[in-house]
Amino acid sequence: MKAFLILEDGHVFTGTGIGSDREVISEIVFNTSMTGYLEVLTDPSYAGQAVVMTYPLIGNYGVCRADMESAKAWPDGYIVRELSRKPSNFRSEETIQDFLEEQDIPGIAGIDTRALTKILREKGTMNGMITRNEQFDLEEVTAKLKGYAPSGAVKKVTCKEKNILPGSGYKVALMDFGAKNNIARSLNDRGCEVTIYPASSSAEEILAAQPDGIMLSNGPGDPKECTEIIGEIRKLYESDVPIFAICLGHQLMALAAGCDTYKLKYGHRGGNHPVKDLATGRVYISSQNHGYVVDTSRLDEKVAVPAFVNVNDGTNEGLSYTGKNIFTVQFHPEACPGPQDSAYLFDRFLKMMEGRKHA
Structure with a gap:
């Protein structure tokens, strides 16, 4: 299903929905790790943030629950270039797609994460929305994003x-x-x-x-x-x-x-x-x-x-x-x-x- 990432400055990225289908507003941040995506997803420090993974292929070694840093996933959303559907790893217990669905984490795949990261580097961290609603009003969404401020993390x-x-x-x-x-x-x-x-x-x-x-x-x-x-x-x-x-x-x-x-x-x-x-x-x-x-x-x-x-x-x-x-x-x-x-x-x-x- 088609999904959209909308930034508070008006940029819109179109990709494919992954994980949960719910809509979310969050602070958008990027992580430059080449491995360790499960540790990132289960790090409580990401509560209140949607994470962009700059490495282009995520999920290729699947999910091994022994590597989790807490009992659940914490990010508000997950943003990747390509999500591996068939992990190859003898320790793998499930795919990252199944894990995201189980943890109710909405996300988007298939977007240019390099371009997105350059925007965040040049303009600074900003709020964004991940949605599968194709009828969104850009002016209305950006106004809502500019007024969003997380607290109590x-x-x-x-x-x-x-x-x-x-x-x-x-x-x-x-x-x-x-x-x-x-x-x-x-x-x-x-x-x-x-x-x-x-x-x-x-x-x-x-x-x-x-x-x-x-x-x-x-x-x-x-x-x-x-x-x-x-x-x-x-x-x-x-x-x-x-x-x-x-x-x-x-x-x-x-x-x-x-x-x-x-x-x-x-x-x-x-x-x-x-x-x-x-x-x-x-x-x-x-x-x-x-x-x-x-x-x-x-x-x-x-x-x-x-x-x-x-x-x-x-x-x-x-x-x-x-x-x-x-x-x-x-x-x-x-x-x-x-x-x-x-x-x-x-x-x-x-x-x-x-x-x-x-x-």
């Missing part, structure tokens, strides 16, 4: 109750703002007992459990919208418990410490973003998914200093907090783009907990 994706992954080592409290499964798994594989807390949990509850360390997870949306969460993180910041934060957690910690954030023109999303460790000078290939970044132009070095920088555009990719057992990164060390270039950061977190334990 973290509340939508966080867990509903506390969950514990047993371990014999350090006790880690993981704040779930939309955490990918591999964050808890990376800690669990290192022997940690991981207690996953809903985003609404208070600092008092977390500190009362006497964790050896605290993880602040990735997640979707504008960090400045999370005012109550920032207030609780400020209390965690004042404690002496080691803290490691990723992506949205990195931004929320910065805001809690008095720093600022701003929205990027089109964000960083993909598995091929180079970041430089300023302490060693080494460059790592990282997986990223964010539309906001910490503003270091007025960063007070008495609060924090830059620890990582994006090699492509010079934006901040991590902070080390002055006089605190806190370090944060904008990218995803639990992902495997390099394939495990930055996994050492979890080991650094364990050494911080060990140092505090024997202090």
